[in-house]
Amino acid sequence: MNAQLEHTTAALLEDEVAGRYPDARGRYGPFGGRYVPETLVAPLERLADACRLLRDEGFLAEFSAELRAWAGRPTALTPARGLSRRWGAEVWLKREDLAHTGAHKINNAIGQVQLAKRLGARRVIAETGAGQHGVATAAACARLGMPCTVYMGALDMERQAPNVGRMRLMGATVVAVLNGDRTLRAAVDEALRDWVSDPDGTYYCLGSAIGPHPYPYLVRELQSVIGREARQQLLDAAGRLPDAAAACVGGGSNAIGLFHAFLADRSVALLGFEAGGRGSGLGENAASIAHGRPGVLHGCYSQLLQDVDGQVQETHSVSAGLDYPLVGPEHALLALTGRVRYEAIADDVALAALAECCAAEGILPAIESAHALAGAREWARTHAGATILVCLSGRGDKDLKTLEATLLAGAGAAA
Amino acid sequence: MNAISAAIRGARHDGPALVAYLTAGYPRRETFLATLNDIAEAADVVEIGVPFSDPMADGLTIQRSSRVALAQGVSLGWLLETLDGSGGGFKAPLLLMSYLNPLLAYGLGALPAAARRAGISGFIVPDLPLEECMELKAALSREDLALVQFVAPTTPPERAAELGAASEGFLYALTMNGITGQDAALPEATLAWLARLRALAAVPVCAGFGIRNAAQVARLAPHVDGVIVGSALVEVLERGEDAGAFVHGLRPARAG
Numbered sequence: 232m233n234a235q236l237e238h239t240t241a242a243l244l245e246d247e248v249a250g251r252y253p254d255a256r257g258r259y260g261p262f263g264g265r266y267v268p269e270t271l272v273a274p275l276e277r278l279a280d281a282c283r284l285l286r287d288e289g290f291l292a293e294f295s296a297e298l299r300a301w302a303g304r305p306t307a308l309t310p311a312r313g314l315s316r317r318w319g320a321e322v323w324l325k326r327e328d329l330a331h332t333g334a335h336k337i338n339n340a341i342g343q344v345q346l347a348k349r350l351g352a353r354r355v356i357a358e359t360g361a362g363q364h365g366v367a368t369a370a371a372c373a374r375l376g377m378p379c380t381v382y383m384g385a386l387d388m389e390r391q392a393p394n395v396g397r398m399r400l401m402g403a404t405v406v407a408v409l410n411g412d413r414t415l416r417a418a419v420d421e422a423l424r425d426w427v428s429d430p431d432g433t434y435y436c437l438g439s440a441i442g443p444h445p446y447p448y449l450v451r452e453l454q455s456v457i458g459r460e461a462r463q464q465l466l467d468a469a470g471r472l473p474d475a476a477a478a479c480v481g482g483g484s485n486a487i488g489l490f491h492a493f494l495a496d497r498s499v500a501l502l503g504f505e506a507g508g509r510g511s512g513l514g515e516n517a518a519s520i521a522h523g524r525p526g527v528l529h530g531c532y533s534q535l536l537q538d539v540d541g542q543v544q545e546t547h548s549v550s551a552g553l554d555y556p557l558v559g560p561e562h563a564l565l566a567l568t569g570r571v572r573y574e575a576i577a578d579d580v581a582l583a584a585l586a587e588c589c590a591a592e593g594i595l596p597a598i599e600s601a602h603a604l605a606g607a608r609e610w611a612r613t614h615a616g617a618t619i620l621v622c623l624s625g626r627g628d629k630d631l632k633t634l635e636a637t638l639l640a641g642a643g644a645a646a
Numbered sequence: 647m648n649a650i651s652a653a654i655r656g657a658r659h660d661g662p663a664l665v666a667y668l669t670a671g672y673p674r675r676e677t678f679l680a681t682l683n684d685i686a687e688a689a690d691v692v693e694i695g696v697p698f699s700d701p702m703a704d705g706l707t708i709q710r711s712s713r714v715a716l717a718q719g720v721s722l723g724w725l726l727e728t729l730d731g732s733g734g735g736f737k738a739p740l741l742l743m744s745y746l747n748p749l750l751a752y753g754l755g756a757l758p759a760a761a762r763r764a765g766i767s768g769f770i771v772p773d774l775p776l777e778e779c780m781e782l783k784a785a786l787s788r789e790d791l792a793l794v795q796f797v798a799p800t801t802p803p804e805r806a807a808e809l810g811a812a813s814e815g816f817l818y819a820l821t822m823n824g825i826t827g828q829d830a831a832l833p834e835a836t837l838a839w840l841a842r843l844r845a846l847a848a849v850p851v852c853a854g855f856g857i858r859n860a861a862q863v864a865r866l867a868p869h870v871d872g873v874i875v876g877s878a879l880v881e882v883l884e885r886g887e888d889a890g891a892f893v894h895g896l897r898p899a900r901a902g
Contacts (some may be wrong), residue, residue, distance in 0.1 A: 256777065266746055266773045268703045269796035270823050273805070410709060416700065423702045428824035430800050527747045527773065528700060540721040541751025543699040 244568035248494050252561065257444020260567065262560035265443040267530045271423075274430040279445040281350055285452050290345070297341050298456065301374060302331040304338075308464035311621075313591030314604075320611040321618040323473065325461040327485060327625060328596060332367045332397075334625030335457055335485045336438060340367035342453035344375050347434035354378040357436045358422040360387055360415030360481070361552035361599065362394025363625055364438030369403035371436075379403040382421045386413040387551045394629050412545045415481075415555045419529050439482025440559035443530030447487075447559050454488025461620055462492045473620040475500040475610055479602040480573065481517065481553035483562045485624035490571060500572065503562065504606035506548035507575030513538060517546035518575035519558040520566045528556065533563040549578040549633060550598035552625075574609075576602040582638055584608060585627060597625035598633065648792045649739040649767040650815035653690050654850040654872045661867050661898045663690035665816075665852055666889075667743065667876035669711040670694050671720030673883050679732050681889065685879070686736040688893035690872065693770060696722045696744035703772040705827025707877040711884070722748045729764035736765070741794070741815070743770040746782075754782060758789040768792030768815040776805075776812055794818050797843060799836075810847035816872060817847045820855045827877035830856030832865050840869040864898045 243260040246252060252259040257279075265275060284290040298304040306329045311322040327335035340357075347355050355377050359365030365381040372379035381398055385407045388395050398405050411417030419442075426435040440450040458476075465473060476493050478486035480503040493499045508516030516522060519534040526535035528543055536544040536556040548554040565571040581598060584605035588596050596604065600623045607621045627634070657663035666689035671678050686692050697712035697720055704712070722744065729740070742761060749757060749771065761769075768791050774782065776795060783793045792815030797806050800823060810817055819840055821830040830836075844851045853866050854874030863873050875896060882892045 264778055265775065266778055267775060268772050268798070269775055269809075270798040270800050270820060272775050272777075272798075273800045273802060410706075411700070420700050420702050424705075424825050427703065430823055526750055527745075529702070530773070535747070537747065537751065539751065540723065541698075541748040542716065542721075543747070 240568045243564060244570055247564060247568065247570070252564065253444060253448050257448070259561045259564040262533045262563040263444060263447060264532050265530060266527045266532065267443045268427055270427050270430055271443070275443055275445070277350065281346055282445050282449055284346060284349060290349070294342050294345060297345070298338065302337045302341060303329060304456065305460045305464070306330050308461055308468060310468070311592050314588065317587065317591060318608055318611040319615050321616070322607070323465060323618070323620045324592070324594070324623045325457060325489065325620060326623055327457060328594065328600070328623050332363070332370050333628065334363040334367070334597065335454060335488060336364040336367035337370065338456055338488070339438065339450050339453045339484060340364065340371040340436060341374070343436040343449070344368065344371040344377055347377060347436065348375055350434060352377070352434035353432040354380065355434045355436050356380045356382065356422050356425050357438060358382045358415065358418035359438060360384070360418065360554060361550065361597070362387065362391040362398070362629060363552060365403070365405070366394050366397045368436050368438070369398040369401040372403065373401040380425070381405050382408050382418040382425070384408045384412070384414040384418050387415065390633055391551055391629055392632065414551065416543065423529065439484045440487045440561060441482040441529060441531055441557055447531065447561055450484050451487045451491060451561065454484050455491045457485060457488035457622060458490060458492030461489065465620060469618065471618065472496055472499055474614060474617040475502055475607070476620040477502040477504065477603045477607040477610070478622040479553060479599050479624060480505050480558060480562060481555050481599065482557070483559040485622050487559060487561055489622045490565070494570065501570060502606055502610055503571050503573040504576045504602040505573060506550060506553035506602060507577040508547040509578060513544050515547055516575060517548040517554050517556065519556060520562065520573040521575040523556070531557065531560050533560040534558050534566070549582065549637070550602065552597065552599040553602065574606055576605045580605045586638055594623065595627040596623050597627045598630045600624045648790070648815050650691055650741060650792050651849055653739050654816055654852065657690045657872070659897050662863065662870050663850070663852070663872035664893055664896060665689065665691040665693055665854070665872050665874040666879055666893050667693040667695060667874065668879060668883065669708065669715050670696055670725040671715040671718055672711045672880065673714065675718045675720055679728065681883065683736060684890040685893060686738040688890040689738050691741060692736065692738050693741040693743050693874065694725065696725060696742065696748050698745040698748055701745060703825055705825040705877060707827040707880050711880045722752050726760045726764040729766070734765040739767040740765055741768045741770055742766045743772070746771055746774050749782065754785045758785050758791055761791060762789040766791065768794060770794045770818065772796065776809060796820060799823055799839070806843060807846050810843060813847065813849050816850040816852045817843060818874065819843055819851055819853045819870070821853050822856055824855065826855055828856045829858055830862060832862060837866070837869045840866070844870065860896050860898065863896050867898060
């Protein structure tokens, strides 16, 4: 790295740690922004204004009350004795799988639906990949009495069928997206088309730390409860900060929620694990930081998996929740500055980590979260005895169909 | 005056100028120049769409035509080379419509000169609002290429004035919230809004989204300088019908 670039990234990191991002234009250093049709500029401006509520005591009290009494927060911090023994480290799991509806997604969904009510929206729409954000939004809408429509790729509806049923039981309309790649990316395209058709009456509850400003900021603020809780819980239980904090990264909402509390703790290594899929070629993975380059998709400038002509690439991951070609803009900045180290974890390595967690801890993690376990395990190899905090972002019940076709198919054959 | 503004102000026929959209390389890459030529004979301005994998402002018709074009290997590079090699001579000036990412991938440094060589007079970028457009606008101005701004029904009045002042070539007024390919109802309130825009904009005002037939063009005629027809024309091409005749058919019948 040349001296000037090093100086620039150091300055960017200083601004990031000091909380100067997003700036007034919705930027995180060079990333972020608001690349949307003119029709959505005014609604996004209203939403950015409404984000002032995130500093409003009344709103925060309402939000915290729902997190506590309905969503089951604080979630536990579990000393993972079995994994600790196996890895030769001290492993702690932040149990977002214990949150209501089974993943961290509920933190964001309930906060945004509360915001939608304050904004006077008539209905809420959402996209979903693994279905966790869809279920969380459907649940939050049922709780607060808002009509809800969820866009979901037809391919994802197949591999995450139980979540489709859960959304419908909670009164949401689930729309199958048949165009594009029929996964999360096509679902976002379709949700944006819905929103642009009714920008005043509809609230778009975006599920990850992506999209046009202010969404990456809004989602980060609502998810940062993960890191705040975990940091304090670990201080209380172990009297110290972790040596490393690890999370899986698709769009990156659980990861940014975990990392944010630790950005200023320079002794804490921050580790993000993307979906390495089947390999490093175009279309074989969903690792936008490892294999992408800067570009614009869904309103935001960030690391994007694209071909030489700027066409967005189809992605592959065994986990539907990570199967997305763009990473949140703040992660792109954290990668550029080196504050967070991002690596890609292959499908089979993630599945092996999932099996290990089941056997060693009696916890079935989501395949998404298993990427974080796999990466943390690898890091532990070179950091014997270290204290490692892993965000277990969700539970794996939804993944049984995929697991029956992979891990359990192998076990069946062996038996 | 930019060639686009000039063509709209000096429309060759009665009624508002017609801006006709087609997707690059559609329906077939081999016959694209002939299709373009037919449409340029009939329209006052032609808007050529660069196909993109994620056209978030477009409805099913243009999603379909984009997919067909991409499957044939159509890209911005192909389009610019093809136009450059065509020798030009189209009857109407050409506008390039592209989502931002293909332009970024091509490189904003090389783009303006290549577009100029290809005979392009301006750009429409549907996911690039005013606040984000300065870099592209500065690059395009080096080759005197226009960057068209949109104004939407959700745009507050003060912002509409800013957009009217910043837009080059023409101001693209969206007749409705939503995506391309629908059917615009054009209530009185919309017509009055268009007339207000026309009074404040420094450039001609063209109305687009959901314009499919001559009755809509006639209803808009007193209030705008031009109309933009996209999905309806792509559907004509999809059905293998005569695109030039369709465009001609949108013009109001000459009185008397």
